[in-house]
Amino acid sequence: MLPDALAALRQIFGDRASDAGAVLAEHGQSESLVTAGLPEAVVFPRSTNEVAALAAWSSLHRVPLIGWGAGTSLEGHALALAGGVAVDFREMAAVLEVRAEDRLVRVQPGITREALNQDLRTTGLMFPVDPGANASIGGMAATRASGTTAVRYGTMRDNVRALEVVLADGRVIRTGTGAPKSAAGYDLTALFVGSEGTLGLITELTLRLHGQPEAVMTAVAAFPSVGAAVDCVIATMQMGLTPARIEFLDADTVAACNAYSRLTLPPAPQLLVEFHGHPEGLAEDVRRFRDLAAEFGAEGLDWADRQEDRTRLWAARHSAYRAILASRPGAKAVVTDVCVPISALAQAVEETRADIAASGIPGPILGHVGDGNFHAILLVDPGQPGEIAVAKALAAQMAERSLRLGGTITGEHGVGFGKLGLMAAEHGAGWQVMGAIKAALDPLGLMNPGKLVPGQG
Amino acid sequence: MLPDALAALRQIFGDRASDAGAVLAEHGQSESLVTAGLPEAVVFPRSTNEVAALAAWSSLHRVPLIGWGAGTSLEGHALALAGGVAVDFREMAAVLEVRAEDRLVRVQPGITREALNQDLRTTGLMFPVDPGANASIGGMAATRASGTTAVRYGTMRDNVRALEVVLADGRVIRTGTGAPKSAAGYDLTALFVGSEGTLGLITELTLRLHGQPEAVMTAVAAFPSVGAAVDCVIATMQMGLTPARIEFLDADTVAACNAYSRLTLPPAPQLLVEFHGHPEGLAEDVRRFRDLAAEFGAEGLDWADRQEDRTRLWAARHSAYRAILASRPGAKAVVTDVCVPISALAQAVEETRADIAASGIPGPILGHVGDGNFHAILLVDPGQPGEIAVAKALAAQMAERSLRLGGTITGEHGVGFGKLGLMAAEHGAGWQVMGAIKAALDPLGLMNPGKLVPGQG
Numbered sequence: 001m002l003p004d005a006l007a008a009l010r011q012i013f014g015d016r017a018s019d020a021g022a023v024l025a026e027h028g029q030s031e032s033l034v035t036a037g038l039p040e041a042v043v044f045p046r047s048t049n050e051v052a053a054l055a056a057w058s059s060l061h062r063v064p065l066i067g068w069g070a071g072t073s074l075e076g077h078a079l080a081l082a083g084g085v086a087v088d089f090r091e092m093a094a095v096l097e098v099r100a101e102d103r104l105v106r107v108q109p110g111i112t113r114e115a116l117n118q119d120l121r122t123t124g125l126m127f128p129v130d131p132g133a134n135a136s137i138g139g140m141a142a143t144r145a146s147g148t149t150a151v152r153y154g155t156m157r158d159n160v161r162a163l164e165v166v167l168a169d170g171r172v173i174r175t176g177t178g179a180p181k182s183a184a185g186y187d188l189t190a191l192f193v194g195s196e197g198t199l200g201l202i203t204e205l206t207l208r209l210h211g212q213p214e215a216v217m218t219a220v221a222a223f224p225s226v227g228a229a230v231d232c233v234i235a236t237m238q239m240g241l242t243p244a245r246i247e248f249l250d251a252d253t254v255a256a257c258n259a260y261s262r263l264t265l266p267p268a269p270q271l272l273v274e275f276h277g278h279p280e281g282l283a284e285d286v287r288r289f290r291d292l293a294a295e296f297g298a299e300g301l302d303w304a305d306r307q308e309d310r311t312r313l314w315a316a317r318h319s320a321y322r323a324i325l326a327s328r329p330g331a332k333a334v335v336t337d338v339c340v341p342i343s344a345l346a347q348a349v350e351e352t353r354a355d356i357a358a359s360g361i362p363g364p365i366l367g368h369v370g371d372g373n374f375h376a377i378l379l380v381d382p383g384q385p386g387e388i389a390v391a392k393a394l395a396a397q398m399a400e401r402s403l404r405l406g407g408t409i410t411g412e413h414g415v416g417f418g419k420l421g422l423m424a425a426e427h428g429a430g431w432q433v434m435g436a437i438k439a440a441l442d443p444l445g446l447m448n449p450g451k452l453v454p455g456q457g
Numbered sequence: 458m459l460p461d462a463l464a465a466l467r468q469i470f471g472d473r474a475s476d477a478g479a480v481l482a483e484h485g486q487s488e489s490l491v492t493a494g495l496p497e498a499v500v501f502p503r504s505t506n507e508v509a510a511l512a513a514w515s516s517l518h519r520v521p522l523i524g525w526g527a528g529t530s531l532e533g534h535a536l537a538l539a540g541g542v543a544v545d546f547r548e549m550a551a552v553l554e555v556r557a558e559d560r561l562v563r564v565q566p567g568i569t570r571e572a573l574n575q576d577l578r579t580t581g582l583m584f585p586v587d588p589g590a591n592a593s594i595g596g597m598a599a600t601r602a603s604g605t606t607a608v609r610y611g612t613m614r615d616n617v618r619a620l621e622v623v624l625a626d627g628r629v630i631r632t633g634t635g636a637p638k639s640a641a642g643y644d645l646t647a648l649f650v651g652s653e654g655t656l657g658l659i660t661e662l663t664l665r666l667h668g669q670p671e672a673v674m675t676a677v678a679a680f681p682s683v684g685a686a687v688d689c690v691i692a693t694m695q696m697g698l699t700p701a702r703i704e705f706l707d708a709d710t711v712a713a714c715n716a717y718s719r720l721t722l723p724p725a726p727q728l729l730v731e732f733h734g735h736p737e738g739l740a741e742d743v744r745r746f747r748d749l750a751a752e753f754g755a756e757g758l759d760w761a762d763r764q765e766d767r768t769r770l771w772a773a774r775h776s777a778y779r780a781i782l783a784s785r786p787g788a789k790a791v792v793t794d795v796c797v798p799i800s801a802l803a804q805a806v807e808e809t810r811a812d813i814a815a816s817g818i819p820g821p822i823l824g825h826v827g828d829g830n831f832h833a834i835l836l837v838d839p840g841q842p843g844e845i846a847v848a849k850a851l852a853a854q855m856a857e858r859s860l861r862l863g864g865t866i867t868g869e870h871g872v873g874f875g876k877l878g879l880m881a882a883e884h885g886a887g888w889q890v891m892g893a894i895k896a897a898l899d900p901l902g903l904m905n906p907g908k909l910v911p912g913q914g
Contacts, residue, residue: 101800144640155638173887178798178863180828181612183601183871186891190647211697240668281738341635343558371637406635414640430630434643440897
């Protein structure tokens with residue numbers, strides 16, 4: 001970045017534009033093995049107008065802009081591949097308006113999902129999308145995040161009603177309205193959700209809220225095989241039961257959770273299930289699920305309708321990633337993420353387990369199986385490049401298998417540049433269509449360059 | 458169209474390319490007052506390859522292509538504004554694959570929703586989106602249709618999993634996968650759903666299916682005022698009850714239905730409600746709704762859990778449009794369609810009623826109020842241009858009010874060219890973004906020209 005560009009940046013942001021080494025370094029790291037160069041500057045906008053001025057500045061000086069939320073991406077979404085400015089939204093983190101009758105909330109992008117739900121605590125409403133990490137809402141929208149509750153409440157695709165977006169040229173648009181649905185033209189909201197900062201920067205979001213459930217029941221059930229657990233999930237969905245969460249943990253994951261969270265679950269494939277509803281409907285849901293699980297050979301159906309038992313179980317699930325990391329001291333994780341049609345889920349999980357077993361590195365598997373989505377957490381010794389290569393080969397194999405079985409290369413972690421090399425295989429000529437849309441909205445290629453779309457060179 | 462272009466068209470389609478007057482006339486009419494010129498030819502493709510060849514032909518000869526489903530559009534979507542070829546999908550109307558475990562079905566675009574559900578009858582599954590008209594699935598996707606069941610099952614946005622699309626240049630792409638979710642790049646499926654044939658022609662759809670409900674209960678309740686009925690809807694949604702349908706009929710609509718369907722409903726604002734579920738949960742849903750409705754002053758809660766009573770009630774609702782037309786013999790309808798935040802619904806309906814009352818023409822109101830969506834059916838004497846002008850002014854007033862209240866100019870009928878003049882008001886600079894996307898994917902402007910996007914002149 002040329003000195004006059006930096007000077008112009010400081011004119012917009014004052015001391016909220018920084019090129020201090022520690023600030024750059026903080027915005028050059030990621031929760032993955034993906035590494036890249038540092039940004040040349042970091043800014044902390046406080047308003048849409050500032051972001052719009054920033055975009056105009058970016059076009060004028062030909063400097064890339066990369067949005068930054070909570071830094072929890074697993075695919076290097078927010079890393080500066082070609083220098084440029086990291087746009088850290090931590091100072092745009094307000095709840096702007098709760099519209100209880102419409103079950104909507106208007107927020108700024110920097111708020112985290114936990115802070116949002118804390119804010120909503122007394123309203124009887126909640127924002128259910130839960131990717132595990134305490135990500136920023138803007139980042140979750142930009143990457144089309146989902147997680148454990150998507151099976152009932154949907155992903156960010158389903159829960160973002162409207163957006164304010166600053167385009168590459170500094171224009172500000174609003175997509176969507178406060179109405180629950182619309183047939184008025186192209187669905188720009190859906191286009192920006194999942195666009196990973198490559199088409200514009202999200203400066204405001206209107207989110208759908210859901211009622212806090214009147215009653216909640218949780219169960220954990222151990223199955224004789226992966227196939228039995230998955231078949232139970234298929235039967236559950238086909239019966240029209242709609243669990244709020246239905247999580248799979250393989251035996252290795254269970255063992256890691258037992259050790260880490262001091263549980264005594266049987267070391268077998270498990271389903272961890274939660275139902276939300278009114279007590280009368282719930283009792284029947286639970287009875288039906290219990291019968292189904294027994295049909296598929298489940299044992300130890302440990303139902304937890306007390307808050308403390310529920311908390312203990314879901315705390316263990318939320319700690320699973322750390323538990324798995326702790327199971328191999330000093331290891332780093334290569335976190336995979338595929339999503340297949342549910343009919344292919346048992347095959348996908350079992351073949352993946354066999355590949356991992358043959359590879360010589362540990363790789364517990366867990367997933368949001370109601371959606372066909374699962375992760376292998378591949379544990380590598382960072383000092384051994386051979387192990388990293390093995391893990392990358394396993395990850396590629398998983399993605400290829402997912403495509404072969406009619407699935408996707410990423411259920412919820414997104415493309416970033418970690419999965420850029422797999423996009424052509426999934427989308428074929430559709431990837432070129434994405435590139436054409438990118439070129440139309442960001443002709444200078446300054447919005448998060450090097451991510452998601454084909455190279456523009 | 459030049460003679461050699463027509464000859465080349467006949468080389469692709471043989472006698473399935475027609476320029477016979479009767480065939481052109483059939484594809485130049487619409488279910489609205491919207492009128493336009495005729496297409497120059499009509500083709501009846503039988504395969505994706507034929508559609509791809511047609512698109513290549515269109516680019517070569519610079520002739521527009523306009524998709525045609527069942528011809529039920531209310532906004533002139535499928536009319537040939539600038540000549541060109543109507544692409545009638547009636548011979549691509551097959552169910553290609555039912556995937557029961559994945560609750561998916563793969564279909565060709567020409568199949569109607571009734572034919573699809575007839576085909577699914579014995580599978581225990583259903584495709585719930587119900588816009589009233591027996592529209593084609595391709596047309597429903599292209600216009601992002603919804604209708605009575607969207608409050609529970611969502612719109613076409615939520616129920617199209619994947620598409621095959623022929624682009625303007627003849628390339629064929631597949632969007633989406635068989636996986637329930639994906640974070641792999643721009644959501645092209647959502648972009649094509651609602652694009653009204655302006656970006657490409659849909660040649661195959663993978664749809665989400667839902668279980669046929671184990672039990673169904675229907676109620677009709679009369680309220681002392683429009684406001685009371687709408688407030689009851691808000692309270693219902695806030696309580697977390699999820700009716701499968703929750704329809705509002707104003708007193709005029711009820712009177713028309715009574716006369717047409719030989720019912721004896723009280724001539725007051727009514728809610729017609731349906732719940733789907735298992736009997737145990739349903740009983741509680743119904744009890745709660747009944748209590749709520751009573752709180753808002755409802756009388757005559759007529760619960761129909763017998764199939765024949767349900768059928769009678771919903772048949773009356775489905776006939777409401779014809780009943781309203783019959784209430785003024787010789788009249789034509791101007792069908793309006795707005796959708797507002799539910800908190801603004803009572804105000805929107807009541808102000809609309811007052812405007813209609815003052816206008817001197819009849820205009821019963823009904824709507825899918827769980828979604829904030831309602832229609833006034835404005836009845837005009839086609840021989841009196843003054844009445845048509847009054848109706849158009851009322852329709853414009855409704856759209857403007859909807860925008861002022863934070864809603865949209867169309868909840869479900871789409872833009873076509875009937876609502877083209879309102880797009881700038883709803884989307885501002887976002888409409889230019891739609892135009893940029895259109896120009897990127899259809900640079901020659903041959904896909905359904907004159908619809909949805911800003912003029913390219």
